[in-house]
Amino acid sequence: MALTGDHVRLEPLSFDHVEGLLAAAGDRSSFAYTVVPDDRAGMTGYVANALRHADAGDQVPFATVSLALGRVVGSTRFYELEPWDWAATSPGARPAGGVGAVDRASIGHTWLDPAAQGTPVNTEAKLLMLDHAFAAWGARAVRLQTDARNDRSRAAITRLGCTLDGVLRADRPAADGTVRDSAIFSMLADEWPAARARLVARLDRLAR
Numbered sequence: 456m457a458l459t460g461d462h463v464r465l466e467p468l469s470f471d472h473v474e475g476l477l478a479a480a481g482d483r484s485s486f487a488y489t490v491v492p493d494d495r496a497g498m499t500g501y502v503a504n505a506l507r508h509a510d511a512g513d514q515v516p517f518a519t520v521s522l523a524l525g526r527v528v529g530s531t532r533f534y535e536l537e538p539w540d541w542a543a544t545s546p547g548a549r550p551a552g553g554v555g556a557v558d559r560a561s562i563g564h565t566w567l568d569p570a571a572q573g574t575p576v577n578t579e580a581k582l583l584m585l586d587h588a589f590a591a592w593g594a595r596a597v598r599l600q601t602d603a604r605n606d607r608s609r610a611a612i613t614r615l616g617c618t619l620d621g622v623l624r625a626d627r628p629a630a631d632g633t634v635r636d637s638a639i640f641s642m643l644a645d646e647w648p649a650a651r652a653r654l655v656a657r658l659d660r661l662a663r
Contacts, residue, residue: 456515458517458580458583458584458587459583460579460580460582460583461522461575461579461662462521462522462523462574462575462576462579462658462662463519463520463521463522463575463576463579463580463583464520464522465517465518465519465520465531465580465583465584466517466518466520467509467515467516467517467518468502468505468506468509468516468517468518468530468532469502469506469518470499470502470503470506472502472518472527472530473495473498473499473502475518475526475527476498476501476502476518476527476529476530477492477494477495477498478526478527478568479526479527479528479529479567479568479571480492480493480498480566480568481568482568482569482570484569485567485569485572485607486566486630487605487630487631488601488602488604488605488608488629488630488631489565489566489602489605489630490630491566502516505530505532505564508534512536513534513535513536514532514533514534514536515532515533515534515536516530516531516532516533516564517530517531517532518530519531519567519571519576519580521571521574521576523574524570524571528567528568528570528571528576529565529566529567529568529571530564530565530566531562531563531564531565531566531580531584532562532563532564532565533560533561533562533584533588534560534561534562534563534564535559535560535561535598536557536560537557537558537559537560538556538557538558539558539559556591556592556593557588557592557593557594558593558594558595558596559594559595559596559597559598560588560592560594560596560597560598561597561598561599561600562581562584562585562588562597562598562599563599563600563601565577565580574661575658575661575662577611578654578657578658578661579658581615581654582651582654582655582658585597585615585642585647585650585651585654586651589644589647594644595643595644596641596642596643596644597641597642598620598639598640598641599612599615599617599640599641599642600623600637600638600639600640601637601638601640602629602630602635602636602637602638603622603635603636603637603638604636605638609638609640612640613640614657615642615650615654616642616646616649616650616653616654617640617641617642617650618640618641618642618646619638619639619640620639620640620641621638621639622636622637622638622639623636623637623639624636
């Protein structure tokens, strides 16, 4: 599955992307809170791990390609793909809107070459992914999370129209070797149409 817009193409991640990802990861200035390998062995392992999850069916990883630059500029993925067990509800109960292929999904593992930051790339990538989650999968919620200290990432997620659900303390190891608190955000299906309109308008401004 590839997702393509006017500024970005999200290609199914493969080992063919390792060299491009390494080049995109060369400038380390914005990766303080993000796990981004900096050598070939590490990047190959990064891709291999993502592909194992893809084979298991619980992640959909992408290489992010800037159409303006004509090269790979980072990576992102769907993960924690959760179809809910509607059979466990009361007999005869039917969820509003029917049962989707994925009821809840997360978007994350996102990083970009600083050369692509501030361009339409990330905005359009999120637009494509949120559209796919809500329209194609029938998701009821999409979650995004980041290191609670990462003010830049938190601001970017908020600009998408997501709501901060809370901070999960001592959630996991952080990229810098400390213990990470995770700021958890979400977008609900009924919030997406208005948020989408704002995101499209923002994308138009960025593209001028």
